[in-house]
Amino acid sequence: MLTTLIGLGAAVCTTSSFLPQVIKAWRSRSTHDISTGMFVLLTTGNSMWLLYGALIGDLPLVLANAITLALVAAILGLKLRYG
Known part of the structure; x- marks a missing residue:
């Protein structure tokens, strides 16, 4: 436990850092x-961590990377839109 x-706790800290x-x-x-380039790599890495967490059934890993993926994908989307 x-x-x-x-x-x-680690997930909350690292995930909220992108907000x-x-x-x-x-x-x-x-x-x-x-x-x-950094955000493309980060989005790819977070996707892979999310998949890994789902495959091993690790709730903190899944939650942290699902939320982080949404945030970094939003930043990447804004970067692609506004340059």
């Missing part, structure tokens, strides 16, 4: 200084 709580960037990019409509 403690291991799961630590995993969930300020999503909000800033959405409000400013500016993504000039964001690396497209």
Whole structure:
């Protein structure tokens, strides 16, 4: 149980770290200084972590990467739209 709580705590911290960037990019409509390559790799990696977590049945891994994937995909989408 403690291991799961630590995993969930880590998931909340790392996942929520993308929220300020999503909000800033959405409000400013500016993504000039964001690396497209980095976010393509990050989106791919998060997709793979999500699949891995689902395959091994690890709830913290699945939740963290599902939410993170949505946030980084939003940033990537804003980057592609606003350049």
